Amino acid sequence: MAKYRADPSPLKVDLGVGVYRDLTGNTPVLACVRRAEQAVLAAQATKSYVAAAGREEFNSAVEEMVLGAKHAARRDRRARTVQTPGGCGALRVGAELIRAAAPAVTAHVSDPTWGNHTPLLGGSGLRLERYPYYDAAAHRLRFDAMLERLDRAAEGDVVLIHACCHNPTGADLDPAQWQALAQLLTRRHLVPFLDLAYQGFAVDLDADAAGVRLVCAHVPEALIAISFSKNLGLYRERAGALIVIGDNPTRADASLSHVLQIARSIYSMPPDHGAAIAAHIFADPTRKGEWLEELGLMRTRIADMRGLLAQHLRQATGAETFDFIRAQRGMFSLLGVSPQAVERLRDKHHIYMTSDSRMNLAGIMPHNVQYVAEAIAAERLG
Numbered sequence: 164m165a166k167y168r169a170d171p172s173p174l175k176v177d178l179g180v181g182v183y184r185d186l187t188g189n190t191p192v193l194a195c196v197r198r199a200e201q202a203v204l205a206a207q208a209t210k211s212y213v214a215a216a217g218r219e220e221f222n223s224a225v226e227e228m229v230l231g232a233k234h235a236a237r238r239d240r241r242a243r244t245v246q247t248p249g250g251c252g253a254l255r256v257g258a259e260l261i262r263a264a265a266p267a268v269t270a271h272v273s274d275p276t277w278g279n280h281t282p283l284l285g286g287s288g289l290r291l292e293r294y295p296y297y298d299a300a301a302h303r304l305r306f307d308a309m310l311e312r313l314d315r316a317a318e319g320d321v322v323l324i325h326a327c328c329h330n331p332t333g334a335d336l337d338p339a340q341w342q343a344l345a346q347l348l349t350r351r352h353l354v355p356f357l358d359l360a361y362q363g364f365a366v367d368l369d370a371d372a373a374g375v376r377l378v379c380a381h382v383p384e385a386l387i388a389i390s391f392s393k394n395l396g397l398y399r400e401r402a403g404a405l406i407v408i409g410d411n412p413t414r415a416d417a418s419l420s421h422v423l424q425i426a427r428s429i430y431s432m433p434p435d436h437g438a439a440i441a442a443h444i445f446a447d448p449t450r451k452g453e454w455l456e457e458l459g460l461m462r463t464r465i466a467d468m469r470g471l472l473a474q475h476l477r478q479a480t481g482a483e484t485f486d487f488i489r490a491q492r493g494m495f496s497l498l499g500v501s502p503q504a505v506e507r508l509r510d511k512h513h514i515y516m517t518s519d520s521r522m523n524l525a526g527i528m529p530h531n532v533q534y535v536a537e538a539i540a541a542e543r544l545g
């Protein structure tokens with residue numbers, strides 16, 4: 164980031180930072196958020212604490228949005244939801260809950276995974292192991308190897324799963340693979356910890372939660388970390404939630420009380436502003452309609468850039484090597500080139516991405532997509 168900022172070239176392109184950007188390169192405040200924010204501020208009578216669990220109306224709306232109105236875990240009163248400081252807060256509180264309940268378990272994370280998973284989960288003292296997920300050179304999932312590895316995990320182990328728009332690969336499981344994974348988790352008594360940070364960025368709110376809903380319909384216990392940083396653009400407001408599903412209502416209540424104890428010991432109360440805005444949007448049909456429209460525009464913009472980049476890479480390389488970019492989902496894809504190639508893209512072409520060659524597709528604009536494709540074509544080997 165520092166090198167990008169210091170680069171005076173007018174050609175520079177930032178594909179590194181993990182935030183959505185619009186066609187002007189801005190990470191906008193959504194119009195629905197602006198309007199909801201005004202209503203929230205006008206109605207606010209106090210800044211006194213809400214509660215360690217946050218806003219009830221936020222929590223119930225989030226639970227319904229993630230699990231769906233008729234999910235068995237909700238019908239059987241086995242789901243409990245608390246507001247957290249962003250998805251990161253949910254991941255950490257969830258990790259602390261697991262560590263308190265079962266100190267000896269291992270948490271299995273995908274190889275590769277989002278860099279922050281390691282400190283967020285490992286920082287609680289949980290042992291981490293990686294399961295094969297994606298072959299960056301071949302640009303495809305390693306699903307058989309993933310299942311084979313998880314089949315050897317110890318009973319009670321935790322499996323961190325990206326719910327959709329896998330970060331950093333953009334490669335998601337298909338419905339049949341979700342089904343096979345849900346069956347394996349159930350058969351091997353593994354506990355899924357689902358990370359849902361991009362709901363609405365792949366297809367729509369329901370489709371993007373389908374894997375979560377399926378897994379949670381199979382297993383007795385699960386955790387879900389939810390973030391509204393991307394889909395509501397609320398990054399700095401730290402709006403998120405943790406859903407804990409227990410195998411019966413009593414156990415779910417016990418988990419909730421542990422979660423609240425953990426929250427008190429880390430940050431006491433979650434921040435309110437972002438969750439108040441989100442709850443307002445979820446409850447007001449006009450605001451919600453505006454949100455779904457804006458979410459759709461963000462999604463389309465990313466899909467457009469995926470299509471354009473793949474098309475220009477085909478022209479520039481004369482090969483189909485990079486067609487995978489078009490089919491993947493969410494903001495990220497791994498280009499699958501060497502750290503040296505990443506350095507050359509930066510030093511010779513002013514194109515910045517992380518050293519694992521993760522690109523943020525929302526960093527590409529129609530005016531520079533051809534430039535980026537030609538630079539990648541020139542530097543991809545070696």
Ligand SMILES: Cc1ncc(COP(=O)(O)O)c(C=O)c1O
Pocket residue numbers: 181248249250251252277325330358359360389390391392398401402403
């Ligand atoms: C995979 C993944 N999980 C969780 C998060 C949590 O984000 P936040 O703490 O901003 O809600 C992110 C954000 O980049 C992410 O990419």
